[in-house]
Each structure stands twice: as structure tokens, then as C-alpha cells.
Amino acid sequence: MFYLPILIVIATTATYHLCSKSMSKHINPFLNLLIVYIVAALSSFIYFMLTNQGEGIISSLGNINYAVPMLALSIVGLEFGFILLYRTGWDISLGPLVNGIIVAVILVIVGLLAFNEVLGINKVIGISLCLIGLVMLNYQPKCKTK
Template identity: 40%
Template structure:
């Protein structure tokens, strides 16, 4: 059970810190300078974590195992983080901005799951989508 729970707790905790940091990025600082520092720290920590978890594997041969997804993931993460900084600079409250974005994301991912991964959509999920969309309307009015 713990193997099922700890990743979601990590995502929730990390996302909480992430949104606090995005909201706390100084408005007078260039967002892309901030992101470059973010990714330098992220690259350093990723390499250190690779060294701790690699069981003697070499870094560069591991690069050959990657595909297009790593490059596109990098671009999408930069866009995501810039988007969050822009959300908060536009005046969204930290309690609402992330919630609105994540509700929208959840609805889109249900559609993506159905179209691209042949996941089944249930009546309960349709009701959940409607509740999420209703919640978005209530949050933004």
C-alpha cells in the first residue's frame, strides 16, 4: 500500500512548495533568469540522484536510451513553470490559480486518455467533469 501512497504524497508536497515558490518569484526578476537557476539546480540534483541510484551505470550511455519524450518534457516543463509564474503575476490567488489549472488539466487528461490511450470513460467520470467545470465557473465568478 505504501508504494501506492508515497508517490502521490510526494507530488502533493512538491507541488505545494512549487506553487509557493512560483508565487514568491519577485515580479521585477526576469522569469527566464529565475527558470535558468531553477534548472541548473534541478540538473545538479538529478545528476547527484542518478549517481546514488544508478548501481554503477555510467551517465552518458544512459542518454542513448532516451527518446523524443525527454526533450519535449523539458520544453513543456519550462512552459508550465513560466505559465505558473505568469498566473501569479497576473494576480491569481495561490489558493485559486493552481486549483483552476489542475481542474482544467484533469478534464483534458480524461479526454486524452479516452482518445489516445483507449481508456473507458464512465458515467461517474462524466459527472466529475461536469462538477469540475461547474467549480471552475464558481471559482472565477
């Protein structure tokens, strides 16, 4: 059960990027997102009803905090950003990787400052390798011509 969540995240993230890259460039990206959110809302409602343990939607609303609307806004920005990323020509093999590396480094810093997480030698080495990888991915050697 421990690995199930990461398997779900991996599978859905790969699908997410394939779909984001495949969206028509001739449609306003916000119309695409509107349709995505309608389907997501219906799916979320169905999943809520299937997993509900007796508490209704109305009574559950009292437990919502600031993180829910902030998550919604960040999802819109994330999805719009990736649609633009692909529309401007980023490779599906590079854009998410650059994003993931930078976000991972930022979240290590946030974890240290906001959540009192520990920065061990493994994390320092991991961050260093990520940053080296980022440089390697974006490095374009200059070819000498004769």
C-alpha cells in the same frame, strides 16, 4: 508504497506554487528559471548517482526518446506560465485550481483517444463536478445597489 508517489507530488506541488508566487517581480523570470534549472540539474545528477544500478550516463542516453526534450520544453512553459500567472495577480488559491481542473478534463479526453482508457460513469460525474466547480469559482454575482 502505493501512496508515496502521490504524497511526493502533493508536497512538491504545494512547495512549487509557494515558491513561484514568492519569486521577486524585479528579476527577469527566465533568470529565475535558469537558476532553478541549474539547481534541478545538479539535484538530478546526484539522485541519478545515488539510484544508479550500474548503467552509466552515456549508455543510458541511448534509451532517451522524444518525450524527454518535449518534457523539458513543457516544463519551461509551465513554470513561465505560473510565474506570469502570479505576477498578473492571480490568487495562489485559484490559479492552480483552475489550471488543474482544465488539465484534468483535457487529460481524460487524451486518455480516451490516445491511450484507450475507459470513460465510466464515475469519470463523467467527476468531470461534470469539476466543470461546475470551475464555474462556481469564477462566478461573480452582480450586487444590486439601492
